[in-house]
Amino acid sequence: MSIADQLLAFVAAIGQLLSQPTLVAVLLGSSLLGIVFGALPGLTATLGVGLLTTLTYGFDLDLALVSLIALYVGAIYGGSYSAILLNIPGTAASAASAMDGYPMARAGEGGRALGLTTTASFIGTLLGMLALVLTAPLIVELALQFTSYEFFLLALFGIIISGSLTSPDLVVKGWIAGFLGLALACIGRDKLMYYPRYTFDLHALDSGIEVVPVLIGAFAIPQIIGTLRSKAPLAAVQAVGRIIPDFRTIARNLRHIVRSALIGVGIGAVPGVGEDIAGWVSYGAAKNGSPHPERFGQGEPAGLISSETANNACIGGALIPLVTLGIPGSPPAVMLLGALMLHGLTPGPMLSIQQPTFLVELAAIMVLASAAMWLNGIVLARQVVKLLRVPATLFLPIVALLAVLGSYALGLNITNLYLMVAVGIAAYVLTEMDYPIAPLVIGVILGPMADENLRRALMVSQGDPLDFFTRPVSLVLIAAILLTVLAQVPAWRRWRHGLLARFRRKS
Amino acid sequence: MRAKTTLALGIAAALTATGAIAQDYPSRDINAVVVWSAGGGTDTANRLILAEMQENLPVRINVTNRTGGVGGSVGMSYVFEQPADGYTLAGISESVVTAGVQGGWDQRMDVWYPFIIGGSPDLVSVSSDAPWQSLAELVEAAKATPGEIRAGASAAGSIHHLNLLALEKGTGATFNYIPYDGSAPAQNAAVAGEVQVIVTSLAEQQQLLQAGRLRPLAMLVPSGVELNGEAIPSAFDSFPELSEHLPIKQAIGFAVLDAAPDDVKATLVEAFDAAMASDKVQTWLGENYYEASGASGDAAKEEFARLESLFAWTLHDLGAASVDPATLDIPKPN
Known part of the structure; x- marks a missing residue:
């Protein structure tokens, strides 16, 4: 199909979808549901897509896809509400958004922050969609260069960078938290040879540590205990004010948006790495590239815009390997794959041959989903935020209830409930000692990836670690990890400073 | 009065319930x-x-x-x-x-x-740039360099690993088995060239086969199949001894x-x-x-x-x- 044909098909698809009143209602409803799911801590995009998959089983494929993608887009965006107003990321994808969103809200700019995330998420989703349609074949080739060596290094890099970026205290505390997460991830039967590790003969531990209960426990429990202890209603939602799209700030940060969207798409396209990493990496890139990095964490709009653009752009990225190879790029995309197969559609290279219009239809659905998200965000955000404004005395039991429900709902496994409470209490102790929690969760998420791929890489090379240094992508990742670590070593900083000073004198 | 009614209702309900079990399933x-x-x-x-x-x-x-x-x-x-x-x-x-x-x-x-x-059903395939055109060629190469050719499959003890083990037993070839957490990452690795040989099911592999990313060698069941007009032979044709170990479906x-x-x-x-x-x-x-x-x-x-x-x-x-x-x-x- 030529580009003109595709464009025509795209416009036709949008018109066809919008001509069905039921579909429009489902679109808006699912988008709003997604925002609520994202905003409420403990309910994740993955859980939302999973639950909706069962509900939409009886729908037509079009309707089901509209519903699922609208919810996905809405949930990734909705996580920013609680990140900004409560300093609790509603989903892991918005963890980086709390860094500058919450300080903005505390400074009375909550409405502006919400307006910015709404527009940034909208633009991010659209750019992700554009990338999906235009560069799908190209990015797939790139992602296929990733073998066990690169996956291990990528996981390690994700953990280290989140440790560097989230520490309120010493950076090394972030790394410690990250490696604690890695250690937690080792519990259970190993995924390659099936040997039990750290299970102490408890069968409940055989299946390992699941991410959702860890995520819920680590973020919700410290918040609940901390608020109960401090008497002052800490969970009080920051004032929102008028929600304004603030196009001027958006326009000023255009380069951040473009860079973040590229990062989001790229990370989304890598199988298994999702919105959470995209948010962090993009936030880190914005901070490192900024002339005044000290403003980050104090309420810098560029930081908020970067993480929110990237996590939504990641959706389009995550769909690239899903549509072209049948490999989901992110955890919610895993659920989406299940839903597609439930409807008798097997994503993969053949999809573009069997259903040439599928990609265009998907693009149309994503455009509608992001439009619905933007509309809901601007018009209804104040109403959704009211959910978060429930007084702390009422709000905390609700969070606790949702935490219990959320950790039990995915697999109906009671062990996950105990796990959630245990992780929550440990996380509370760690927060009291100024350890960041996000790297711990990232460690649990990326732990299996790091563990499996390191061991597999050594199996492939038959025990020779030198192979890590003979592969180009692998070398780039090693350099990135070394630089991230060295940046924290005082001697290195002095040396680099001296080098730069000498360089400046010469020129 | 109310207590009595409740009791009576309870008994009635219990009777109906027991009755229902004796009656038609499912009620x-x-x-x-x-x-x-x-x-x-x-x-x-x-x-x-x-x-x-x-x-x-x-x-x-x-x-x-x-x-x-x-x-x-x-x-x-x-x-x-x-x-x-x-x-x-x-x-x-x-x-x-x-x-x-x-x-x-x-x-x-x-x-x-x-x-x-x-x-x-499971089948054995190779990366599209691998030199082997048939199972016989692959087995010959694997016998010449035992444990060198990398074969990917899901985790140890999974159905696809069992199929790989049976393939080794039935043909006398030895591979360097590389385990993956599931079939999708294993296939991805075969496309990326991390492993040259891959054992997963036809359902999991068909997209990559039809796109020419993987080359099918043989079905690990007694009969071959036709995929998009191209025949995939049964491994049993060239190695009849496989029937002692396969199929594992x-x-x-x-x-x-x-x-x-x-x-x-x-x-x-x-x-x-x-x-x-x-x-x-x-x-x-x-x-x-x-x-x-x-x-x-x-x-x-x-x-x-x-x-x-x-x-x-x-x-x-x-x-x-x-x-x-x-x-x-x-x-x-x-």
Whole structure:
């Protein structure tokens, strides 16, 4: 199909979808549901897509896809509400958004922050969609260069960078938290040879540590205990004010948006790495590239815009390997794959041959989903935020209830409930000692990836670690990890400073 | 007065309830508990077949997922603890047969009365830039350099690993087995060139085969298949000895407790047979490259017993079983 044909098909698809009143209602409803799911801590995009998959089983494929993608887009965006107003990321994808969103809200700019995330998420989703349609074949080739060596290094890099970026205290505390997460991830039967590790003969531990209960426990429990202890209603939602799209700030940060969207798409396209990493990496890139990095964490709009653009752009990225190879790029995309197969559609290279219009239809659905998200965000955000404004005395039991429900709902496994409470209490102790929690969760998420791929890489090379240094992508990742670590070593900083000073004198 | 009415109502209700059991099954909604997570192969196939069975039954069949443990032991233990009245089904696959030897529970597969929908047959393929054009060429190369050629499959003791092991036993070739957490990453690695040989099911591989990313060498079942007009021969053609070790096929389906009354089993078998024969299920099986089985009752019990013995002893030999299969009275495979 030529580009003109595709464009025509795209416009036709949008018109066809919008001509069905039921579909429009489902679109808006699912988008709003997604925002609520994202905003409420403990309910994740993955859980939302999973639950909706069962509900939409009886729908037509079009309707089901509209519903699922609208919810996905809405949930990734909705996580920013609680990140900004409560300093609790509603989903892991918005963890980086709390860094500058919450300080903005505390400074009375909550409405502006919400307006910015709404527009940034909208633009991010659209750019992700554009990338999906235009560069799908190209990015797939790139992602296929990733073998066990690169996956291990990528996981390690994700953990280290989140440790560097989230520490309120010493950076090394972030790394410690990250490696604690890695250690937690080792519990259970190993995924390659099936040997039990750290299970102490408890069968409940055989299946390992699941991410959702860890995520819920680590973020919700410290918040609940901390608020109960401090008497002052800490969970009080920051004032929102008028929600304004603030196009001027958006326009000023255009380069951040473009860079973040590229990062989001790229990370989304890598199988298994999702919105959470995209948010962090993009936030880190914005901070490192900024002339005044000290403003980050104090309420810098560029930081908020970067993480929110990237996590939504990641959706389009995550769909690239899903549509072209049948490999989901992110955890919610895993659920989406299940839903597609439930409807008798097997994503993969053949999809573009069997259903040439599928990609265009998907693009149309994503455009509608992001439009619905933007509309809901601007018009209804104040109403959704009211959910978060429930007084702390009422709000905390609700969070606790949702935490219990959320950790039990995915697999109906009671062990996950105990796990959630245990992780929550440990996380509370760690927060009291100024350890960041996000790297711990990232460690649990990326732990299996790091563990499996390191061991597999050594199996492939038959025990020779030198192979890590003979592969180009692998070398780039090693350099990135070394630089991230060295940046924290005082001697290195002095040396680099001296080098730069000498360089400046010469020129 | 009120107490008396309540009592009378209670007795009446109890009488009706006991009456209902003696009467026709099913008289209330049936719960199906899939032991694997939502969206996976077992979940998808079960939701489809149970939705079709619902059409022929006067009640609804609600599907939930109860995951965790080893070999789906958490979900199976839950269903095992429910009354054997046919109102709770377990959605299972061939992989649950390892739950016993891995210490997930202390029961054997004979507690179930299974219904097998089917499964997708395994095949061996190579990366598109690999030099081997046939299984014979690959085996020859593997024999020349034992343990050098990298072969990817899902984790040790999984069905695809068992197929790879059987392939090695039946042909005398030795590969460097590289395990992956599932078929999708293993196939991805074969496309990326991390492994040269790959064993997964036809359903999992067909997209990459049709796109020319992988080259099929042979089906690991007695008969070959045709994929988009191109024939994939059976490995049995060139290596007849394979028939001693293969086929090891997926058995996706569900089960009711074997202790359930006979009329309950009969009703389920009838509904299952009708659902299997429906156009919707047949079309879905075809589109998803599944081989239909439709086995229930003794045939299905036999198949699960065979798989249990095969998987249990293989895991034991690999050192990955925490319980000796002999203590569970699992016979050695012949």
